[in-house]
Amino acid sequence: MTVVPLRPLRPSTLATPAAPAVRRRRLLRPGWPLTWMLVGFPLWWVLGISSFIGHLAAVVMVLELARLRRIRVPRSTGTWLLFLLWVIAGVLVLQVAAPHAVPDTSMGRYISWAYRFGWYASATVALVYIGNMREHLTTSRITRAGAAMFLTVVAGGWLGILMPHLVFPSVLEVVLPGSLTHVEFIEFLIHPEVSQDYAQAVASHPRPSAPFSYANIWGLNFACFLPFFLHAWLGPDAGWRRRLALPLLGLATVPAILSLNRGMWIAVVAMAVVVALRSAAHGRMRSVVALGASVLLLAGAVAFSPLGDLVQSRIANPVSNDGRASLATLTVQSVLEGSPVIGFGSTRDAVSAFYSIAGGSSPSCPLCTPPALGTQGQLWLVLYSQGVLGLVFYLGFLGAWLLRGLRLPSPAATVGVCVLVAQVVTLPFYDSIGISSVAALIAVGLLWREDDDRRAAAGHTDPSDEYSLGGFIGLTRRHALLLLVCAVAGVGAGAAYQVSQGPQSVATVSIFVPEESELADVGREATLDTLAQLARDRQVTSAMAAAAEHPIDPDDVYVSADPNSRILNLRYAGSQPGAALAAVDAAGETVIRLRTELLDAERKDAVAQFDAQYTSGIAAVATVDESLDRLRDSGTGVGLETLENQRTALLDAAGRAAGRGARAAVMPLDAGQVVRPAAVTVSHDALVVAMGTGLFLGLLVGLALARVRGVVGAPLARVRDVAGSAEVPVIATLPARAVTPDGRTYADHELAWRSAVDVVRLHSPAAVVAAGRDEQSLLVAELLDDRSHDDGRTDAVRRLGAERAVVVVATSTTRLGRVRRRVAGLRRDDLDVVGLVLIRRPRPGWGTRLRSVITTHRKDFQWSPFLPKK
Known part of the structure; x- marks a missing residue:
């Protein structure tokens, strides 16, 4: 009786020390790096590590993935890996001078390249992590983490509205030394910003940007994480969240409007249209009605509030359209002229402002410096950094999954499709480097999982058909020699092509053009932009061409100017250093000469104008004198004082005109002078671009050949691990001479034949089929099927529907690809391929081949000094 009260106490006593362990497991349950990266983003922002939290989370996710035996990857992964390969290619051309860009060699480009590549790699790791952790990382958990990120974006928007001038250092900014925190790029990464100043006429308030540095990045993340919030707070598993979803969306509308992000507005409208169309296509009319009512209610609330005037003002004043169009045009021209295949690796500073070649930042205009080439849109960033092929790979991967997701009806697939639609719609406007790139590949991960579920429900999924990271690694490892040969050939071809074009000798000269002080009074002052057109004159x-002794196209003369100065820079690139130097020297002299002739003509016109002013003034004085004489003769004194004052003013004007004309006639004309003499440097940039382009095009060709070779496959005789490569165990091996054409066996191979028959009987009831269509495989398959069955049936194909087990027969000359396709086809028909019977045909060595050639053509090899007898 005394023991009974102690029994309930024992479990509680044991549970006390075990509680912390349970709490730790819940805190760090599988999938925590991805959820913590999104849920804890406000903390990472305050700590100053939000700009590279994806890199840190990716390291942890890689450590967890390394424990798996098989790491699966989604379809179209090869296209994305090619894009990452093209990003790596950018390292080779980071120091290459790009057309229409400042020709400097900044080492900071390596930092910006590493930053962007780190986010691409982190997003890739997140994609693979979602696909391989599907048992632990559920869709609800992912969407709730994305919803938490959306709430962080909304809270940051309200923080920028309520406290736009809030400034505080991050924890990392306090810890790091000042020499690092004052670097512009480092400060951009670690310094918190709550708003972005907006100096245009359409608004007088800052644009919210917290927890990001720019309002455009805030708008992109608002659009990307909105579908996660709608699924988590309005979906079937929302629970108590559903009651708070609409009020939170109403609160989110205010910073969304005040951010003035037209691209984000377009993305939200596009996502609403996609959701409506998908709901209507799948018969969910209640969802369409609810969505339409919500949109109308929201539009009415905005229209009848002060936010409506702000929206109309923003739409009516597209102040950034011209600048974006000019920047996009320069970006496309630069990459197509300089490096169209692999791009330039990173962005470049534009050589001048859009309104003038001498424009730039100044105390009176701090924002006059244009954005860097390759910014203001992910489309332009990828095009400029990775070239045309890199852009094709990037858009190909996202486009393939967007189209694949449109066929999936589930709500999770709708989330993924909406995020990708937001990414595609904002490609020309916003740079999606950062957490938004992770959101895009999280959406692809959700679509990947839904696509797998659909294929499994349709019975088309088989473990052998799964894509794996090891498959891509094995492809490159098996064909390493082929890839090396193609890469070396590509580098050689690129180098040979550029060497045939000759080295690039870049010659430059700088001319200082003074202002025309005297002649400017008559409206003849020339700006550097008009002088730039003079530098492209046919005479120049x-x-x-005369100095270089070869024709020169006017487009080959590159004209620029130092910002906020009167210094004009002429640059010409030729194949010969001496010819390029002579050409640019002649260009400088010709520009100054033409400028002198223009000034001389303008002086003559100015002197003529001053003389005309003097003549007209003297004529007016004579008219006044006549009037004065008439008044004096008439004895009338009325108006004499007025006419005297007018005469004096006319004489003064005529005298000033005469003096200015005299000064203009003798004034020395300074058409300009060379401040930086002509100099030439031999540039290897074109050679670097050509070799880099050849290298990666060669790798691309090698990968294509390796892929084709992998599909076709090598003969089984050359495959080291037949069972591993064909994914079928080899259960028996037969010599090629074990079976005669009439079906009888040789005596010396009878034991091997009987062993093969016995092995097939062990797997019976099993049908035996041939992998190929060669006669020996078909004959052996028929004989084995006949000998291994007691009932004597020989038509194996007729029994495939009744027997689940199949044995495949192949010869050593059968291609691996044919065997794998045959096995995959049988498995798709719900058959179990239990083994492979391999018929080995001896492959003669070089000595045997040489002897056979000599034996066959023995008479041709015989030689005698005596003439043959007739």
């Missing part, structure tokens, strides 16, 4: 290119 003719003088350059």
Whole structure:
């Protein structure tokens, strides 16, 4: 009786020390790096590590993935890996001078390249992590983490509205030394910002940007994480969240409007249209009605509030359209002229402002410096950094999964499709480097999982058909020699092509053009932009062609200017250093000469104008004198004082005109002078671009050949591990001479034949089929099927529907690809391929081949000094 009260106490006593362990497991349950990266984003922002939290989370996710035996990857992964390969290619051309860009060699480009590549790699790891942790990382858990990120974006927007001038250092900014925190790029990464100043006429308030540095990045993340919030707080598993979803969306509308992000507005409208169309296509009309009512209610609330005037003002004043169009045009021209295949690896500073070649930041205009080439849109960033092929790979991967997701009806697939639609719609406007790139590949991960579920429900999923990371690694490892040969050939071809074009000798000269103080009074002052057109005159290119002794296209003369100065820079690239130097020297002299002739003509016109002013003034004085004489003769004194004052003013004006004309006639004309003499440097940039382009095009060709070779496959005789490569165990091996054409066996191979028959009987009832269509495989398959069955049936194909087990027969000359396709086809028909019977045909060595050639053509090899007898 005394023991009974102690029994309930024992479990509680044991549970006390075990509680912390349970709490730790819940805190760090599988999938925690991805959820913590999104849920804890406000903390990472305050700590100053939000700009590279994806890199840190990716390291942890890689450590967890390394424990798996098989790491699966989604379809179209090869296209994305090619894009990452093209990102790596950018390292080779980071120091290459790009057309229409400042020709400097900044080492900071390596930092910006590493930053962007780190986010691409982190997003890739998140994608693979979602696909391989599907048992632990559920869709609800992923969407709730994305919803938490959306709430963080909304809270940051309200923080930027309520406290736009809030400034505080991050924890990392306090810890790091000042020499690092004052670097512009480092400060951009670690310094918190709550708003972005907006100096245009359409608004007088800052645009919210917290927890990001720019309002456009805030708008992109708002659009990307909105579908996660809608699924988590309005979906079937929302629970108590559903009651708070609509009020939170109403609160989110205010910073969404005040951010003035037209691209984000377009993305939200596009996502609403996609959701409506998908709901209507799947018969969910209640969802369509609810969505339409919500949109109308929201639009009415905005229209009848002060936010409506702000929206109309923003739409009516597209102040950034011209600048974006000019920047996009320069970006496309630069990459197509300089490096169209692999791009330039990173962005470049534009050589001048859009309104003037001498424009730039100044105390009176701090924002006059244009954005860097390759910014203001992920489309332009990828095009400029990775070239045309890199853009094709990037858009190909996202486009393939967007189209694949449109066929999936589930709500999770709708989330993924909406995020990808937001990414595609904002490609020309916003740079999606950062957490938004992770959101895009999280969406692809959700679509990947839904696509797998659909294929499994349709019975088309088989473990052998799964894509795996080891498959891509094995492909490159098996064909390493082929890839090496193609890469070396590509580098050689690129180098040979550029060497045939000759080295690039870049010659430059700088001219200082003074202002025309005297002549400017008559409206004849020339700006550097008009002088830049003079530098492209036909006389200049003719003088350059004469000095270089070869024709020169006016487009080959590159004209720029130092910002906020009167210094004009002329640059010309040629194949010969001496010819390029002579050409640019002649260009400078010709420009100054033409400028002198223009000034001389303008002086003559100015002197003529001053003389005309003097003549007209003297004529007016004579008219006044006549009037004065008439008044004096008439004895009338009325108006004499007025006419005297007018006469004096006319004489003063005529005198000033005469003096200015005299000064203009003798004034020395300074058309300009060379401040930086002509100099030439031999540039290897074109060679670097050509070799880099050849290298990666060669790798691309090698990968294509390896893929084709992998599909076709090598003969089984050359495959080291037949069972591993064909994914079928080899259960028996037969010599090629074990079976005669009439079906009888040789005596010396009878034991091997009987062993093969016995092995097949062990797997019976099993049908035996041939992998190929060669006669020996078909004959052996028929004989084995006949000998291994007691009933004597020989038509194996007729029994495939009744017997689940199948044995495949192949010869050593059968291609691996044919065997794998045959096995995959049988498995798709719900058959169990239990083994492979391999018929080995001896492959003669070089000595045997040489002897056979000599034996066959023995008479041709015989030689005698005596003439043959007739």
